[in-house]
Amino acid sequence: MDRAGGPVVREDLSIPGHPEVQVIGDLASLPWHLPRVPGIAPAAKQMGRFAARSILLSLQNKKIESFRYRDVGMLATIGRNSAVAVFGRLHLSGYPAWLLWLVAHIYFLIGFRNRIVVMLDWAWAYWTFERNARIVIQGKKGP
Secondary structure, X not given: OOOOOOOEOOOOOEEOOEEEEEXXXXXXXXXXXXXXXXXXXXXXXXXHHHHHHHHHHHHOOOOOXXXXXXXXXXXXXXXXXXXXXXXOOEEEEEHHHHHHHHHHHHHOOOOHHHHHHHHHHHHHHHHHOOOOOOOOOOOOOOO
């Protein structure tokens, strides 16, 4: 375990002594990987793809390579019409970064219908200043 309590994994993302168990995402501690792998969704997605590919290769008795994180950049919205974007040497902020954030999030949604629904929902929220939170609250049972 590392200082934060996450399991230290080998270069194939498996736990030492248990090659059948792989740990991905911000739970995994990769001290051999420098710079550190950030605890963000793109890193977890890369680790998930790597783990799936490793399982398939191990079923075929093929050699598994070491995991290497590829930084694809970072996007963060920080308010209405404002965001930050970092892609290597390209740094954007403000409205252009916010538009890029919107496009990227719509692009990575699965399915045409989901994209349309989210775009319409975001457009309504933008023009009306209303926020539609989808919160499920468990009510009391019985009298």
